[in-house]
Amino acid sequence: MTKPKIFIDGEAGTTGLQIYSRLNQRDDIELVSIESSQRKDATERRKLINAVDVAILCLPDDGAREAVSFVTNPKVKILDASTAYRTAQGWVYGFPEINPGQREQIASAQFVSNPGCYPTGFLACIRPLIAKGILPHNFPVTINAVSGYSGGGKNLIQKYDTFHEKQTTETSLYPYGIYGLQFGHKHVQEMQKYSGLASPPLFVPAVGDFEQGMLVQVPLPLWTLDNPPSGEVIYDAIANYFQGEKFVQVAPFRDATVLRDGTFLDVIAVNNTNIVQVFVFANDTTKEALLVARLDNLGKGASGAAVQNLNIMLGFPEELGL
Numbered sequence: 001m002t003k004p005k006i007f008i009d010g011e012a013g014t015t016g017l018q019i020y021s022r023l024n025q026r027d028d029i030e031l032v033s034i035e036s037s038q039r040k041d042a043t044e045r046r047k048l049i050n051a052v053d054v055a056i057l058c059l060p061d062d063g064a065r066e067a068v069s070f071v072t073n074p075k076v077k078i079l080d081a082s083t084a085y086r087t088a089q090g091w092v093y094g095f096p097e098i099n100p101g102q103r104e105q106i107a108s109a110q111f112v113s114n115p116g117c118y119p120t121g122f123l124a125c126i127r128p129l130i131a132k133g134i135l136p137h138n139f140p141v142t143i144n145a146v147s148g149y150s151g152g153g154k155n156l157i158q159k160y161d162t163f164h165e166k167q168t169t170e171t172s173l174y175p176y177g178i179y180g181l182q183f184g185h186k187h188v189q190e191m192q193k194y195s196g197l198a199s200p201p202l203f204v205p206a207v208g209d210f211e212q213g214m215l216v217q218v219p220l221p222l223w224t225l226d227n228p229p230s231g232e233v234i235y236d237a238i239a240n241y242f243q244g245e246k247f248v249q250v251a252p253f254r255d256a257t258v259l260r261d262g263t264f265l266d267v268i269a270v271n272n273t274n275i276v277q278v279f280v281f282a283n284d285t286t287k288e289a290l291l292v293a294r295l296d297n298l299g300k301g302a303s304g305a306a307v308q309n310l311n312i313m314l315g316f317p318e319e320l321g322l
């Protein structure tokens, strides 16, 4: 049997390198690479994209749009890691666990968009509650999240690396900084579309002085509802929704061992895995709850998810290489 051919356009970037390292040990696929001197050569990229079974795009949005414009072979499948097509017509959203039937859609699609890192955490928390009617679709949702600096790609990694090398106290690189303060972050559209919320969530991201890892927090002021659900009801809804899923895991409810020293939910515990964990914290007396997702922004938030989608698109077992 001939092995499917895979080309990673943008193989030298942060996401591309991580996908490459997950695929290059495998003997069930053939990785096709571009000469490094030609990696931005449009003619060569066009040739390779149309000569493989799946092209994985790990490029800035404009580069991804350009790569898609190169496609002339109707048999080539495209898996795009950028933001360019996540809410576009004709594309399937590559979050296999998000809805029943999503895997089948990914398996038969020509064009699949890999979800954003923050949306992966957010949707794992909120989608079950909207889908099951535990929260109304017009609930005013806010999100606070923190990402490791690799989320900012090569440029931000280089900034932090330079800072770490110098280790000067006067260098003013942020140990923790919130951003996106003009609102309308590029992930908000996909967050709204795939959650089923009536309005965009108010999203405040942050970056911290650690390379990989992410926490996405969704506070729920349940006292605003006429009949607030209990913490148990919220937990059961999310746990049942993802029952049997390998890569979306719901942590035990009211179990202090999920916290380090019984106190802290740390950010790096699932680094280098393809797992997103969901936590539910609740107080039924004060009618407050907090949903938290923990993931590796480069794992289930990008490259791990891409490999999972690739496996589904090729008809392979979904966990291969993960």
Ligand SMILES: NC(=O)C1=CN([C@@H]2O[C@H](COP(=O)(O)OP(=O)(O)OC[C@H]3O[C@@H](n4cnc5c(N)ncnc54)[C@H](OP(=O)(O)O)[C@@H]3O)[C@@H](O)[C@H]2O)C=CC1
Binding pocket: 009, 010, 011, 012, 013, 014, 015, 016, 039, 040, 041, 057, 058, 059, 060, 061, 063, 066, 081, 082, 083, 115, 116, 117, 150, 151, 152, 153, 154, 155, 297, 298, 301, 302
């Ligand atoms: N980092 C992350 O956590 C995540 C990233 N993503 C998405 O993945 C995509 C890639 O991001 P990331 O890997 O972080 O970015 P990087 O900046 O680390 O890498 C992008 C790579 O693409 C190359 N490139 C740029 N333009 C072209 C072009 N026209 N033709 C060929 N190669 C090109 C760049 O080359 P050069 O360095 O020379 O410019 C670089 O090697 C982005 O769309 C990003 O939004 C998605 C989820 C998470």
Ligand SMILES: CC(=O)N[C@@H](CCC(=O)OP(=O)(O)O)C(=O)O
Binding pocket: 081, 082, 083, 115, 116, 117, 118, 147, 148, 149, 150, 151, 152, 153, 156, 186, 187, 205, 206, 207, 301
């Ligand atoms: C820390 C940081 O800068 N994170 C990036 C998100 C990571 C990323 O590239 O997002 P995609 O998943 O959409 O590609 C940002 O906020 O723009």
